[in-house]
Amino acid sequence: MHVELQELGRAVKQAQYRQHRALDSALQAIGTTLAQWDALRAISRSPGASARELAAATFQTEQAFGTLAGRLTAQNLVERRPGHGRRIEHHLTPTGRQILAAGHKIADEVLADCFSALPNADRATLLDLLRRLGAARDT
Template sequence: MGTTLAQWDALRAISRSPGAPARALASATFQREQAFGTLAGRLMAQGLIERRPGHGRRIEHHLTPAGEQMLDAGHRVADEVLTDCFAPLPPGDRATLLDLLQRLNYGEDA
């Protein structure tokens, strides 16, 4: 689809936290700040994100319309992959698995 998994992950992080600085986005994508800066530079060169001045020396990151389209395309691919991965489970088992994962994620009791 014209992007890498690392680039798509960066687009997801920016989408979840529009205006976030590189430090926060690097942490969200499990990268060092310098590595994220290099990646963001590539995304900017492709027209997928833009950097804007923020408060003080802070640089904010935002998706462009092209970045939003790329992110959506990545979500469609991810949905297909997840569907294929869990297809062997019957619907009831998938629902149970989803419930268990949500409890782990949110710490909810049964």
């Protein structure tokens, strides 16, 4: 069976778009956005990371992440501290940890709904395939 690659690419993008819209909409209930919650998640995974590291982890430019980190700091969700040399380290505040935890619960619900059409075996296959694609790009 021949698969039209542009159609495949569009289907992946469409699924991602729907997922992102659903997450962004649901996260509004706790006063955050998908981009903000994703940044909190990245900081939680790598406390003390630089803006460059966090930008890469969240698929943003350094400039875009810096702007986002400034908003998160103004909302008392993130604290920026001087690091070694000119490095600025990022850490979650207690309020940031609360928003992150609430976001995890929302994300679990939204993603369960997004993937509800697939049985668990198909979800595992999809995850394996996407990981293989990601690994192929890294080599």
